[in-house]
Amino acid sequence: MSAIEKSLDQLFDFFQNPEMQLPASSDDVEVLNVLSSKVRDLAWSIKNDRIGSYRKVSALTSKKFIPSQQGFSILLSLEQALSGLDRLEVRGRDSAGLQVLVWDHDLDDVEIPRDRLNDMLFRSGSIRKSSNGSLLFVYKTASEIGDLGDNTSSLRESMLSDDLLAKALSGENVKANIVGHTRWASVGLISESNAHPVESSIGDQESITTVQNGDIDNYADLIASFELEIPNGITTDARVGPELWQKNKISGISTEKAFMSAVRNFEGSVAIAGVDVSQPENIFLSVKGSGQALYVGLTEDAYLVASEPYGLVEITNRYLKVDGEELISKSGEKGQVIRLDMNLAGTLEGLVRKTFASDTSKVCEKDLSQTEISTRDIDRGSYKHYLLKEIEESPSSVRSTLRGRLVKKENGEFDVRIGIETLSDQLKLDLKSGKIRKIFVIGQGTAAVAAKAVEIAISTQLTGIAIIVKAKPATELSAFDLVSDMSDTLVVAISQSGTTTDTNRTVQLVRDRGAKVIAIVNRRNSDLADRADGVLYTSDGRDIEMSVASTKAFYSQVVA
Structure with missing residues (x-):
């Protein structure tokens, strides 16, 4: 039994490694992340849910x-x-x-x-x-x-x-x-x-x-x-x-x-x-x-x-x-x-x-x-409280967010890979041609704080380019910045759950006016992911926070 558990741990760790490389184009990043997550699920389930249950039943x-x-x-x-x-x-x-x-x-x-x-x-x-x-x-x-x-x-x-x-x-x-x-x-x-x-x-x-x-x-x-x-x-x-x-x-x-x-x-x-x-x-x-x-x-x-x-x-x-x-x-x-x-x-x-x-x-x-x-x-593991666990899991969540997207090359430099599931060919063309002239980064609560950090990161990369970048709570965008034609606007919407009502409502309002939306979200198949033109999933696309205070979700949103 111990040998089986050791092998499962090795399998899990191999697919947890963000630098683990498989032959793939940048458009396959999300596919590879999903497959990697499924392999880790399988290894975890066998060790903890099946072997773990056997041991606990024996103890009862x-x-x-x-x-x-x-x-x-x-x-x-x-x-x-x-x-x-x-x-x-x-x-x-x-x-x-x-x-x-x-x-x-x-x-x-x-x-x-x-x-x-x-x-x-x-x-x-x-x-x-x-x-x-x-x-x-x-x-x-x-x-x-x-x-x-x-x-x-x-x-x-x-x-x-x-x-x-x-x-x-x-x-x-x-x-x-x-x-x-x-x-x-x-x-x-x-x-x-x-x-x-x-x-x-x-x-x-x-x-x-x-x-x-x-x-x-x-x-x-x-x-x-x-x-x-x-x-x-x-x-x-x-x-x-x-x-x-x-x-x-x-x-x-x-x-x-x-x-x-x-x-x-x-x-x-x-x-x-x-x-x-x-x-x-x-x-x-x-x-x-x-x-x-x-x-x-x-x-x-x-x-x-x-x-x-x-x-x-x-x-x-x-x-x-x-x-x-x-x-x-x-x-x-x-x-x-x-x-x-x-x-x-x-x-x-x-x-x-x-x-x-x-x-x-x-x-x-x-x-x-x-x-x-x-x-x-x-899983709470050996931690007394979820908050302590989630603080210590923050580096792992950041690594998972970057897995397959920030890749170290042979010369030691890093290559950024963003697939079409996040940035479509049409959106790349709109950005390159100058059609997109405004970028709003929105969220509510902790996600709104992360939005400010994302605004700074995007603005730094667009120095000298005539694109206005602003971070706002989603409610402020829907209250003060809506116009009838928003086809020149890209909205980056941030949410941990993808179910935040104010954010999702604002996304729907801007899309109805022609804006493009990229979601930075943690949960696959969420309402926000379904409404967006492109999605960048943080961590595994399902990183759960059980404590009230946000830790690993916030760091992953900023990194994304």
């Missing part, structure tokens, strides 16, 4: 009870869920939780400790049993102060030390579904009892659990109007979800309709996932309001759901985005409900999408999207 495996083949599949799913939570911690990390619902597990009732069944606050180590024999194991952690990765490490330790879970996974036919969550506590104290998942506690009814992003703004009103009983010690608004779902179910309607009705009553922006232990082969999802989304990843025999695409990319880059503001039927009501069917896991047929009015909206292949990023783009 009990030495006391050997998992069955089915049990090993569940451990792999657990590891993938934990890895997804680890990457999503940048969205919130003061508490985290994970539940494992198992059935066909071969455990006897006498093996389940009563204290684990009777914790009304549903803290770490709690178990719930269904009349159908399924068992729900829950693991939680809460810590106001800590580092990224601490919570998932704690969850791993709790699961590894649970002999009852290990014994359940030794069953030959055992099956499971898994739901996890990480958060900042926006409502309620930071505690295990408030950490998600949360459950209903109405009488002797079957357990219902949910995890939630966003806030239920009217949770206090719902508690009062529906006379919901929330145990002392639980102060999170999320507890309203399973309580109301359970109450609707008691009234005699189906689990699915009860879930729809509960979420329909919520005010605010909410993304929610729920499980009814009496129906272990289904997971229910819903998104309502703006600002929240869920991404349902599809892969062979499995679904993986996350609140950001980077929570999925270890196992799939193909997903359905569930948006609370999207209209999916003619009813005019926004919001969506999804039921995932484990029996059809990984297929479009197993994704049942409905409106709150119960209108079905079939999910088709055209509804799916693909992300270009991989786990190597968002």
Whole structure:
């Protein structure tokens, strides 16, 4: 295994080297960069996603009870869920939780400790049993102060030390579904009892659990109007979800309709996932309001759901985005409900999408999207914080931006290669003939600062040539410098994501008036890349910054 990893590292390093040369014309620079990136993706994925997962699953495996083949599949799913939570911690990390619902597990009732069944606050180590024999194991952690990765490490330790879970996974036919969550506590104290998942506690009814992003703004009103009983010690608004779902179910309607009705009553922006232990082969999802989304990843025999695409990319880059503001039927009501069917896991047929009015909206292949990023783009490595990692990655991002474009010749001088994907033959002709008389370099925020540096670099090269070069925020160009005919203008638009609304709007306005646009952008297939006449990608064309402060993206933009 070590020899394989060493060879993969050597392959990765070879294609990471900016001076690595292959016979090619300048017009092939972008093609070569894409191919180089794909080779590095492959080497990284084998070493980290496949071999790395093998090692992590081995570390989760009990030495006391050997998992069955089915049990090993569940451990792999657990590891993938934990890895997804680890990457999503940048969205919130003061508490985290994970539940494992198992059935066909071969455990006897006498093996389940009563204290684990009777914790009304549903803290770490709690178990719930269904009349159908399924068992729900829950693991939680809460810590106001800590580092990224601490919570998932704690969850791993709790699961590894649970002999009852290990014994359940030794069953030959055992099956499971898994739901996890990480958060900042926006409502309620930071505690295990408030950490998600949360459950209903109405009488002797079957357990219902949910995890939630966003806030239920009217949770206090719902508690009062529906006379919901929330145990002392639980102060999170999320507890309203399973309580109301359970109450609707008691009234005699189906689990699915009860879930729809509960979420329909919520005010605010909410993304929610729920499980009814009496129906272990289904997971229910819903998104309502703006600002929240869920991404349902599809892969062979499995679904993986996350609140950001980077929570999925270890196992799939193909997903359905569930948006609370999207209209999916003619009813005019926004919001969506999804039921995932484990029996059809990984297929479009197993994704049942409905409106709150119960209108079905079939999910088709055209509804799916693909992300270009991989786990190597968002891996934190051994760094405690993404900011530190991204500062140290800045030289590598600059080298990647220059790869194939700044080439050292035999005499020691450097040759600049800009392909036609960036500077078309027609644009070169327009610059040479004097048709282009103005160059605006635009951006917003950090990109606007980079634009000033690019303006200085271009002006230096055009000394003595009658071309005016100015750097401006995109909003200033669209507000003060638009004219009816801009055919004599070149706009260099800078954006890390390619989705900056003000920049993209300005680009569209200048193009409508005849201007040419070159985009300096980090993300392939972004809106800005699609609107530009030419594109110069920074780094690999998908260099991701997870921290708020821009570092490597800024340096790469200036160099480009």
